[in-house]
Amino acid sequence: MPILGLAxxxxxxxxxxxxxxxxxxxxxxxxHPYRCARDDYQEGILLDANENALGHSIPRSSHQIQQDLSSTLDSDLNRYPDPSHDGIKSRIASLRSLPGKDHVFLGVGSDEVIDLLMRICVAPVTEKILITPPTYGMYSVCAQVNDIGLVRCNLNLSGSEGEGGEHGRFSLLVDNIKATVLADPSIKLIFLCSPGNPTGTLISLTAVKAILDYEPFKGIVVVDEAYIDFASEGASAVSLIKDYANLCVMQTLSKSFGLAAIRLGIALAQPPLIQVLSNTKAPYNISTPSAQLALAALSKEAVQNMRLKCQTLVESRKQLQKSLESLSALGVGDVIGGNDANFLVVPILNKETRLPDNVRANALYAELAENKGVVVRFRGKEPGCEGCLRITVGTTEENEMLLQQLQSTLNDY
Structure with missing residues (x-):
């Protein structure tokens, strides 16, 4: 078998x-490794990776923060970093209303947390994880790397767009999951992405609790909340941690905090699971410069800035959705999903049949990126997402340019 990617x-x-x-x-x-957005295009108006288009929220005017950050090169960079970073963990625990730092684990992005959970919970070859497509691609990549089985239970792909709650499009099919884990006791982890990627849809806490309370399932429910700060207040599963030892919530500084470059992921759970993760991680996984930036981003002033930027992006998301709806005559379908993140998923329709069209959507995606300087993401191969483009909410200027180039290109395709 040839080595993929090597000529x-x-x-x-x-x-x-x-x-x-x-x-x-x-x-x-x-x-087949996870294909990053930057694998395809690295220049232009980048609306393809769900980054925070408004940037990080670390206040440049704060003398104390600037003093702390300016000392990075004066730090003992010849020394290994703090292996525990208790200051960061304490600030995260306070932000998420958890009892203390013993409920918080830090990883090199959420991807390290995903990999560690599989390594500590799932035996290679003989045991499995369950995912709910369409969902984040790294769950399946990590499963193959760790040589563990993968079971798929699709989200509700046919719920009407007017429905919400437990029965809307991309909601969790709880009975299907219960039946699957009952039939296969080798399933040790269930990964739920909420708000989902690429769906942008929240999974209700009622649905999460139904899985946590299901006695035949003996494993851990992992709720990936990378986009939770763009959703409504009270949507986070962190509120359930105090009552459920079989719950792990993942969060990140990459999205709402605008710090994708520092690669800091978070696991929130009761102390026993956090301690096992800490026992298993690499000794110095979080670098000193990353830790200093994270600590600054978790200051009270920076968190307030983060929330204001999230509000701005949510308002921009609503406006972008209205603007996309105005292009319906050119073959832009209604936005799908719950729209609880910092992106939208929109189907591109065939001019004649008015049905979602993967060929047209893919051609549009390539033309925008290669000739119009606007990069979005083609997601048409995901279950329930035929013909879809995923569009990150940009700045006002970026959104205007997107709409201008999208309208122009649709006339030609």
């Missing part, structure tokens, strides 16, 4: 008795 070589291999493909584990050779 074939005719050069002789030395020594002749060595074959790397016989050394690498078969599940790794077969792995």
């Amino acid at each position: 074939p070589s005719t050069a002789p291999i030395q020594p002749v008795h060595f074959d790397i493909e016989k050394v690498i584990r078969p599940n790794i050779l077969a792995l």
